[in-house]
Amino acid sequence: MNTIKTQICIIGAGPSGLLLAQLLANAGxxxxxxxxxxxxYIEGRIRAGILEWGTVTTLEEAGVAERLHREGIAHDGFELAFEGERHRIDLKGLTGQQVMVYGQTEITRDLFDKRTEEGQIFYYNVEDVTLDGLKSGDPSVGFTQNGNRYEVSCDFIAGCDGYHGVSRQAIPADILKTYERVYPFGWLGILVDQPPVAHELIYANHARGFALASMRSQTRSRYYVQCDLSDRVEDWSDDRFWEEFSNRLGPAADGLRTGPSFEKSIAPLRSFVAEPMRYGALFLAGDAAHIVPPTGAKGLNAAVADVRLLSRAFVAHYEGDDTRLEAYSAKALDRVWKCERFSWQLSTLMHQFPEGSPFEKRMQQADFHYIAGSEAASRSIAENYVGLPLE
Structure with a gap:
């Protein structure tokens, strides 16, 4: 048995775990x-690309925002398109804030580069991860790598290992409560090396289903269409995608430049929350504790909010103050549920539900017209989109 000693053992080397490691390293x-x-493998995962300004400032604090500011695209608003009608949400005018377009893949690369440069200890390709002593005051993490067994002796464990990770599963079933809404459709997404169809994002509700025009840069576009859960990527040729996407986007598709996709995938949609986000020495952050549908771009941003809160709590602990650790779960969950509400609201407004009745479809229309005709309603959307306060 090989023994490793550290203050915080972080399970998961995605952006949540990497950012937590960086913020903690900055504090010693x-x-x-x-x-x-x-x-x-971790860097190659295609994920979100819209950053709340609070996420941007957190990356600045971590010291990994130089390339973000050089290559990212600041957006002052976005557009809702509903059955041919269009309404722009003026983020800057309504809230004084912006969002930034910069892919999660790029954030992960920036964090990996900085942590590697600063000598971060990584263990990759581990198996049989176990968490022990979570309530004993002497927690440990066991794992196997290349046939060798290791035990990590630590003060705390940060579970940043995503929805399918082992961390959440270590919380006893009689303690853990989960809440879930599985949506009856998925998103088919493609990446294409063509300029985006518009300077800002367009969320579209069409009789045939939802569509989203997004981007990763001025020359690379990320586009989505709502699809059936039974669909396979192989069912969707590029030609079929472009025809469907153009129809759903409607007049907003004027000027759309098509081309061969170089990435194509289908993602199911779900809302999920696990409570509590702390069990003894174990603290959950990001997808390990909550999942939001991608409508509204809250997933990565919610994870960054967790990590910011958790890093401050750990630093305060080593300075002799445990009040932030004690408050972490309740405080994080308060913000998480508000993000869940917004993502659920926007998903309900912009998608076609197979079981939707004529009444529910008219409610969607009424909701859109209310938002389009009310500055207060648009401001509510804008406030949630740019990001709720981090603390």
Whole structure:
């Protein structure tokens, strides 16, 4: 048995775990990071690309925002398109804030580069991860790598290992409560090296289903259409996608430049929350504790909010103050549920539900017209989109 000692053992080397490690390193707190995959796999995952301004400032604090500011695209608003009608949500005018377009893949790469440069200890391709002593005051994490067994002796464990990770499963079933809404459709997404169809994002509700025009840069576009859960990527040729996407976007598709996609995938949609986000020495953050549908771009941003809160709590602990640790779960969950509400609201407004009745469809129309005709309603959307206060 090989023994490792550290202050914080971080399970998961995605953006949540990496950002937590960086913020703690900046404060002189020792960490080690383990993951069941390797760096190349983690960096290759295609994920979100819209950052709340609070996420941007947190990355600045971490010292990894130089390339973000050089290559990211600041957006002052976005557009809702509903059955041919269009309404722009003026983020800057309604809230004084912006959002930033910068892919999660790029954030992960920036964080990996900085942590590697600063000597972060990583263990990749680990198996058989176990969490022990969570309530004993002497927690530990066990894992196997290349046939060798390791035990990490630490003060705390940060579970940043996503929805399918082991951390949440370590909380006893009689303690853990979960809440879930599985949506009856998925998103088919593509990446294409063509300029985006518009300077800002367009969320569209069409009789045939939802569509989203997004981007990763001025020359790379990320587009989505709502699809059936039974669909396979192979069912969707590029030609079929472009025809469907153009129809759903309607007049907003004027000027759309098509081309061969170089990434295509289908993601199911779900809302999920686990409570509590702390059990003894174990603290959950990001997808390990909550999932939001991608409508509204809250997933990565909610994870960053957790990590910001948790890093401050750990630093305060080593300065002799445990009040932030004691408050972490309740405070994080308060914000999480508000993010869940917004993502659920926007998903309900913009998608076609197979079981939707004529009454429910008219409610969607009424909701859109209310938002379009009310500055207060638009401001509510804008406030949630740019991000609720982090603390």
């Amino acid at each position: 707190v020792d960490t080690m990071v383990l993951d069941r995959k390797d760096r190349a």
